[in-house]
Amino acid sequence: MTRAGHVQGVSVRRIFSWIFIHALVLRSGLQAQPQSAGVTLNVTNLVASVPFTPVYGVRLAVDRDGIAFLVTEALAMSGGSSVHMILPDGTQFMNFVNAGTVFGQPATHPGDGFVYAAYWQQGATSSTLARLVPGGGALPFATLPMRVEALAIDRNGAFYVAGFNGPQGPGVYKYTNLAAPPVGYAHQANVSSLVACANGMVLASNGLSLSRFVAGGMVPFWTPQPTQPGGLSSILGLTRAPWNQTGLGIAVALNEWIPNWLMFFSQLVHLDPNGVATTAAYLTPGERFAGVAADTDRGIWVLADTGTSPNFVRTLWTAEESSAVGAPASLQSSTLGQVVTFTLDGPVGAPFLLGFMGWFGGLPPGFYAPGYGLVELHPWDPMYAPAIDGLGLFGAPSPFGVLPSSGQAVLPATIPAGLTGSMIAVQGVVPGALAPNSLFYLSQVLLVTLP
DSSP states (O other): OOTTOEETTEEHHHHTTTOOOOEEOOOOOSSOOSEESSSOEEEEEEEEEEOOOOOOSOOEEEOTTSOEEEEOSOTTOTTOOOEEEEOTTSOEEOOOSOTTEEEOOOEEOTTTOOEEEEEEETTOSOEEEEEEETTTEEEEEEEESSOOSEEEEOTTSOEEEEESSOBTBSEEEEESSTTSOOEEEEEOSSOOSEEEEETTEEEEEOSSOEEEEETTEEEEEEOOOOSSTTOEEEEEEEEEOOOTTTOSSEEEEEEEEETTTTEEEEEEEEEOTTSOEEEEEEOOTTOEEEEEEEOSSSEEEEEEEESOTTOOEEEEEEEEEOOOTTSTTOEEEEEETTEEEEEEEOSTTOBOEEEEEEOSSSOOOOEEETTTEEESSOTTSTTOEEEEESSOTTSSOOTTSBOOTTSEEEEEEEOOGGGTTOEEEEEEEEEOTTSTTSSEEEOOOEEEEOO
């Protein structure tokens, strides 16, 4: 196959107009942990030797390349903060920033996929907003007239910062233009150290409950209830919910201390935009959350502690959504002889696009879609070819590119004998208002070995 997309002069786009998917490409999970009550997860132990230091709340963010940045010390400690960097292969880098600098909560920018955090020197009244870049350190981005303990960035690129010494007192401030003064967004005497943005919502936690910020104030959003008699729940983290199977909302990391059992019970709860808990993923009893963050694709990164002082073991897990029958944008396949039958799940009546590329041991760099993440197969790549185009991006919309009343498109394809053994990678896009970014569902990438 050439990059122009032809095999012996025959158009690949025409030959593969009915072809997608056969074998699912997944990382190998080491344990069924966390286990899910409503989401099919593929969980990987990324690194099990993250140094343990006191951490207050969430100090974890992951960039577009899957690099995790962890602030390893509490905000007010006299020695300042140390940003710990962990690469996707588990390689760790300590002391990412200079000693004596205090860092606030890091956040991933939905528009460019980089991690940002504010830092300041001990005793300072202002802070520097920086972009965290491997090999470049903390690159100054803007100077803010307050110490930014908490940071969140919405899909439109607006920065929400929280601190005790804001221009109008303690509270949350909004920057739509970092060169202009901030706008007071909501005021509160006890500024939370946890803030998260998702789907037009700005939420904050005081550790015991969640509040939703509205212009000029805040309203109660959700309070966790103990799952066991005598349990004491605390909120350790907030992050955008990235999974198609849960859709719009926020993922909340909860630690519940059960004195009668002398143990922790921890869970990752999904909240929809109305504050209704829809599903949860659980850690093994005895483990505790230390941090949680969503990456810019479809995964959540969980930092968990096991053991007791001074013998804590800190582990970083990645939890990615796997395909499942009936789940939005999940792709399935079966083979009988030269016929491959494919199914795509999604909202009834939704149009969809299925595209593919030839597989030569890897894929070219994907396209970063602001507000969602990396689209591995994208129509702007010269190797991309549409299989079924229900969206009309490549001409008239295909009548076969619409999900039927069953919510599952069933598509058989007879593979020419001359293509046996060829490999292609396929991904689907389904528009949907309930998708994690309120725009579209993105399927997993499937690797197809043609029969």
